[in-house]
Amino acid sequence: MDKISPLNIMVLCNQLLYLEALKSLFNAESQLSCKGILMSNPQATSIIKNEDPALLLIDANSMGKKIWNFLYEIRTNTPQIKTIILANNNDPIHLDMAKDNGISGYILKSSPIELLMATIKIVKNGGEFFDRGNYGEAEKDISFEEKYKLSKREMEIITLITNGNTTKTIAQQLGLSFHTIEAHRKNIHKKLNINKVTELIKLISEFDS
The missing domain is CATH 3.40.50.2300 (Response regulator)
Structure with a gap:
């Protein structure tokens, strides 16, 4: 090789x-x-x-x-x-x-x-x-990551999702398999108690407001 x-x-x-x-x-x-x-x-x-x-x-x-x-x-x-x-x-x-x-x-x-x-x-x-x-802003008592007990990888994937990337493109960009990203997305949805990307964006927007 x-x-x-x-x-x-x-x-x-x-x-x-x-x-x-x-x-x-x-x-x-x-x-x-x-x-x-x-x-x-x-x-x-x-x-x-x-x-x-x-x-x-x-x-x-x-x-x-x-x-x-x-x-x-x-x-x-x-x-x-x-x-x-x-x-x-x-x-x-x-x-x-x-x-x-x-x-x-x-x-x-x-x-x-x-x-x-x-x-x-x-x-x-x-x-x-x-x-x-919005990482570690002084005026916030707790970060989005801490509030929902998200890992660094999950936050990384959330950022890519909210910027319009699909599971396939996220997998390509991070050098991971499609199924690995799918598993991360399911864990994210479970932790945030959401089912759709629109709900994810809304949740982040409300937290940052």
Whole structure:
């Protein structure tokens, strides 16, 4: 059997410790290979073009408003590179601008690591994911996950369901079998006492309101 080459990721960030932490996280995964660039590097754009990673992960908050010009340049010169943004907030205007700039993924820094990893898989397989957030908000006494005793995997699947994915596409994106996802969905319905996706969306909306 041929050995599967790891997915090449490049992280662009202005904080060295954060950059090294992400590199260590990704390089610990056998299916991922990661390099990093500090945004202060004047050759950043050229390095990205020469390295030609499959996926570019950008710390948006380190760039400020300059990120939109940078993304336009990346999309123009290297349209084959898929991009995921890490950000402190997900204001609708920022999500819209990210989509307009060809971004495939948008993740809050407060989101679980599992969601970031899942997003990488989604983007790798040609999909898109834009994080709605609401993880560990200070004003909430208990999270949705804690209230209904949901596992990290179940929350991951719930997020994908509410973004319009079918059991088949979720299985493909997470690298799991169709029957495994079906089993997770049945457990989720049982825990939440629901029968339909519309009831799931309504329950989440009421919790977040």
